[in-house]
Amino acid sequence: MENEAGKLVRIGIFGGTFDPIHVGHLAAAVNAKSGANLDNVLMVVANIPWQKDGLRKVHPAQERLALVEAAVSGVEGLEACDLEIRRGGQSYTIDTVIEIKKRFPGDELFLIVGADVASEFDTWEGVDDLAALVTLVIVNRPGSNRPTNLGAVWNYLEVEVPSLDISSTDLRARAIEGRPLDYLIPSSAIQYIREHKLYGQDEQ
Ligand code: ATP
Numbered sequence: 513m514e515n516e517a518g519k520l521v522r523i524g525i526f527g528g529t530f531d532p533i534h535v536g537h538l539a540a541a542v543n544a545k546s547g548a549n550l551d552n553v554l555m556v557v558a559n560i561p562w563q564k565d566g567l568r569k570v571h572p573a574q575e576r577l578a579l580v581e582a583a584v585s586g587v588e589g590l591e592a593c594d595l596e597i598r599r600g601g602q603s604y605t606i607d608t609v610i611e612i613k614k615r616f617p618g619d620e621l622f623l624i625v626g627a628d629v630a631s632e633f634d635t636w637e638g639v640d641d642l643a644a645l646v647t648l649v650i651v652n653r654p655g656s657n658r659p660t661n662l663g664a665v666w667n668y669l670e671v672e673v674p675s676l677d678i679s680s681t682d683l684r685a686r687a688i689e690g691r692p693l694d695y696l697i698p699s700s701a702i703q704y705i706r707e708h709k710l711y712g713q714d715e716q
């Protein structure tokens with residue numbers, strides 16, 4: 513498919529557990545979109561993130577998806593994507609990318625990852641297949657070094673984004689301890705959390 517400028521559509525795929533989504537994710541997504549000239553960014557909510565499976569309680573996928581939907585509503589070019597939830601089971605990025613490629617065969621696919629994730633690719637399923645299908649867009653993240661030695665396997669580019677030292681892990685702790693979430697999570701998503709009593713002490 514071509515975009516309005518008559519060029520191949522460039523789709524960004526930004527996967528995460530988003531438990532919960534925060535402004536670090538969103539700033540990374542919009543800056544990766546503009547820095548890599550992407551037409552849109554799919555915020556792909558993991559169903560069961562295999563890296564976290566069994567290590568801690570992950571909140572239900574539908575709740576995490578609802579928060580992403582609330583967070584991106586009205587933001588041009590960012591879309592909540594439930595593909596991994598509809599597929600069910602453990603979520604592997606290679607399966608997701610193959611599905612998106614089938615749906616949009618003529619488009620260019622860009623996989624957006626933070627520096628922490630980019631340093632862990634040696635543990636991923638189907639890395640070589642993935643590398644053949646996508647260009648990586650690596651965004652900086654406080655506390656994580658730039659990954660090295662990617663060039664042998666991947667086509668990649670690095671996009672500088674505002675360094676926001678925010679993590680879902682910290683936000684879950686804040687919620688339990690009653691510390692503020694404001695300005696770290698978009699207000700639309702905070703409203704959903706409050707209305708549905710998510711991330712409260714009683715449900716941990
Ligand atoms: P957790 O602490 O539960 O692991 P998280 O904040 O790391 O949560 P994830 O859902 O694990 O969020 O991350 C999804 C993607 O977003 C990953 O590629 C990660 O590197 C990236 N990311 C998360 N937070 C930031 C941030 N503050 N700046 C840049 N990238 C980020």
Ligand code: MG
């Ligand atoms: Mg993480």
